[in-house]
Amino acid sequence: MTYVKLAVSMLAIASASTAMAQSRDQIRIVGSSTVFPYTQAVAEQFSNTTGAPSPIVESTGTGGGMQIFCQGIGEQHPDVTGASRAMKPSEYKLCQDNGVESISEAMIGYDGLSLAVSRESAFEWDLTLAEVYLALAAQVPVDGEWADNPYTMWNEINADLPAVEILAYGPPPTSGTRDAFVELAMHAGCEELDYVKNGDFDGDWIGENCSRMRTDGPFVEAGENDNLIVQRLQADANAVGIFGYSFLYENMDTLKAVDIAGVSPSEETIGDFSYPVSRPLFFYVKNAHRGVIPNLDEFIAEYMSDDALEPGGYLSERGLVSLSADRLTALQDAVLDGAPMSAPE
Structure with a gap:
C-alpha cells in the first residue's frame, strides 16, 4: 500500500471512529434470552454507579444476536452479544467477512437448562432424558420402527408418570437454549433408547434423526421471552417449561424443578455438572468499538468485576x-x- 493510500485509509478509520462516538451515547447489546437478565443486571448496576446512560439490552436469541452482531463495525451495529452457547465457526466467518475481525469471548459462568412446572402440580416430576426425548421429539421408535411420535399423554411413555397431556413450552430455533437443549437433552435422550443403543447408529445419524422437535402440538415454541413461559406455567399446572436456571431461580415461589434422572438443578449440581443439562454462558465484545463507543470499556469492566462474577456476587444472586x-x-x-478469540473449530 502506498503512503498516500495508507494515509487516506487511516483518515477514514479515524473519521469513522469519531462519527461513531459522536452519533451514539448508549451501548447496544443483543443476544441470548438466558444471558439477558445477567446483562441487564450489569447494565443497571453500571448506570447506577457511574451515572452514564444505561445500555440498551435486547433479547434477540443467541442465533439472532450473532447475525446482528456480525453484520459490521460502526455505530449502527451492536457492541456486545450474549450467547447461551459458544460462537459457531459459521458465525465467526460471518463476522470476519464483514470486518468484525477482533472479538473477545467471555465465558461468564454456568447455567442449568431447566425443566420446570407450576408448584400447583401435585406430581413430583422426575424424568430421564429418554422420557424427555420420547415426549418431545418429532420421531421416536414405534413397534421396532423409526416413526412419527404417537405419544400424547405422559403415562403412555411411562405408566408411573401422570395421566395428563404432554404440553411443553420451549425456545425457538434461533435460541441458543434450543441448540443446547437439542444437544444436551434430545441427543443424549435419544442415545439412551434401546432402539438406538442396540442399533448401528453413529453421531451423524443421531444428529440427523434426533434433533427435530415435534410440531403436532405437545411442544410449543414460546419465542425469545422466557418470562412468557413462566407466565404460562403459572396458569397451567400440567404444562412443562424449558428455560435457563435463572428463570426458575427467580420464580421458585410459583415454580418447581423437574428433576432429571434424580438430580435437581442447583448451584452445586450445575457447577459440578452432575445435573446433566448444564452448559456455559458467554458474551462477545466487538474490540473495534472499545475506546470509541462512550463508556463501553467501563461497562465491560463492571461485567468483569468481582462484585458481578464472584460467588456471592450480584449475578450469582440471580442464578448464575x-x-x-x-x-x-x-x-x-x-x-x-x-484478547481476541481464536477461530472456533
Missing part, C-alpha cells in the same frame, strides 16, 4: 453459577486486555 477462582482471574485478564 460462578467460575472457579483460577478460571475467573484468567477470564478477567483476557477480556479486560481485549
